[in-house]
Amino acid sequence: MQSNTCDLAILGGGLSGGIIALAMAARRPDLRVMIVEREARLGGDHVWSFFASDVPADAMALVAPMIAARWDGYTVHFPGHSRGLATPYRSATSERLDQAVRAVLPTENILCGAEVVAATPTSVTLAGGSTIAAQGVIDARGITGLPHMAGGWQKFMGQSLRLSAPHGLERPIVMDARVEQLDGYRFVYCLPFSETEVFVEDTYYADAPDLDRPLLRRRLADYAGQQGWQVESVVYEETGVLPVIAAGDFDAFWAEGAGGPARAGARAALVHPLTSYSLPDAVRFALHVTSLDNLSGASLERASHAWAANHWRKGRFYRMLSRMLFGAAAPEARWRVLERFYRLSAPLIERFYAGNSTLADRARILAGKPPVPLGDAVAALAGGGRPLADLGLEKSKKT
Structure with missing residues (x-):
């Protein structure tokens, strides 16, 4: 030994x-x-x-x-709102x-x-x-899970695509929510590693952790086709299922x-x-x-x-927002929460992602008309609303 x-x-x-x-x-x-x-x-x-x-x-x-x-900024797209931000990525x-x-x-x-x-x-x-x-x-x-915790799941499939012609992206698309909203809040994420190589990820804020890999591959292929990209090969593929607490x-x-x-x-x-x-x-x-x-x-x-x-x-404030997202927003309407968020100031968005939101940031995020029905928001914060997923369950994965 x-x-x-x-x-x-x-x-x-x-x-x-x-x-x-x-x-x-x-x-x-x-x-x-x-x-x-x-x-x-x-x-x-x-x-x-x-x-x-x-x-x-x-x-x-x-x-x-x-x-x-490395990139000097990034872009987000929603059905009625696109924005470029200068935060280095x-x-x-x-x-x-x-x-x-x-x-x-x-x-x-x-x-x-x-x-x-x-x-x-x-x-x-x-x-x-x-x-x-x-x-x-x-x-x-x-x-595979977080026992004694509840919320939802962020699940995804990503592929690195080699193209026969330049894709035309100058910087990442961190969220493209113009896609059909399926299985919760859905968006596509694109990283242009070179003129003819792009990493594309299909992501879902969903209530269940199941991954249907053949289906996700078809959706990625459809997205690439909609962009006019000619795919020579899939260089690499990854999947993930992450807890949203x-x-x-x-x-x-x-x-x-x-x-x-x-x-x-x-x-x-x-x-x-x-x-x-x-x-x-x-x-x-x-x-x-x-x-x-x-x-x-x-x-x-x-x-x-x-x-x-x-x-x-x-993390208490961020867990409250997760309850709003999963407990108060209908799955097909969750994109509205993120669209509203991406209308806020760039420094606030930076601090949010870093987990360093100030009291003023938190007040600004919560100010104004909520992007979910008010009654549903109050119910979710009070422990009601749509049921949350048990994050302690082992994640199932379809092949």
């Missing part, structure tokens, strides 16, 4: 775990950090996009190696994340193709019997993993409750970990709990 020792063991080489590894290498290079990933490479197969304003300026260098494309890829982590950690500290069968605050047992003894362990593996019992959620290691990412509910964005919170938490004097197992777990509990408290 082989045994390894380290100061910090990170379970899961996705976005959250990868960024913790990068932060530790940059700010605590004296410590031995190991990262364990069950797949053949770190990061899986994903594109993560974010606004430059989401990440503090002094932390941008941390994520810079992951970035595959960035996209990171799994391939870049894998390369970035491998550039800063020794090869022997990266265990890919390794399945974790048990973990404690100070130890990891892998399939085959090998173990890791660590001063502290952080569990950053993804989970409207309500929950954080203490009960955390108690589900009592006695285990510290947590990060989705396992700590470190996501934006309404947008499901996770990169800004992944960066903030990673920097927090590097600042801790005590990385021992129990202390690290308490630190992750305190950070996640504070994040939950700060």
Whole structure:
């Protein structure tokens, strides 16, 4: 039986775990950090996009190696309203994340193709019997649901398309809601990585997590055809089902993993409750970990709990908006909520996505006639309205 020792063991080489590894290498290079990933490479197969304003300026260098494309602004389209915004936009890829982590950690500290069968605050047992003894362990593996929480789902299929002629896009389309509204609030998302390569994603704010992949592929093909794009090949495809949190019992959620290691990412509910964005919170938490004097197992777990509990408290306003979206708006009319939001000021929109809305921002978002029936809005906020989905249920996926 082989045994390894380290100061910090990170379970899961996705976005959250990868960024913790990068932060530790940059700010605590004296410590031995190991990262364990069950797949053949770190990061899986994903594109993560974010606004430059989401990440503090002094932390941008941390994520810079992951970035595959940069734009000076973006566009949104709704049935009666289109708008261009000048907020810089960035996209990171799994391939870049894998390369970035491998550039800063020794090869022997990266265990890919390794399945974790048990973990404690100070130890990891892998399939085959090998173990890791660590001063502290952080569990950053993804989970299929959020027990004791309710809301809805943001689900999507994205494809990287190689075209036979230029697509004509100069910057990303973050939301194109001019498409037929099906299965909740639906929009298409486009990232122009080159003149003839575009990443296109069909996204839904839906009440159920089911993914019908053949259907979504047809819809993506239809959208490309409507734009006049001639597709030579689909280079890459990804799918995802992310929780949109409207309500929950954080203490009960955390108690589900009592006695285990510290947590990060989705396992700590470190996501934006309404947008499901996770990169800004992944960066903030990673920097927090590097600042801790005590990385021992129990202390690290308490630190992750305190950070996640504070994040939950700060997310109350966004959970309220999620209740409005899922509990008060009819699925086919949810686009009106986002259309109204995108008529607000650009700085307010930036702070919203970063999870840093001010009191004035919150008042402005709620001011005026609501884009949903007033009675339904009041009912949703009072705990009634349309029923919310149980986010603790394991997500079903159709093939």
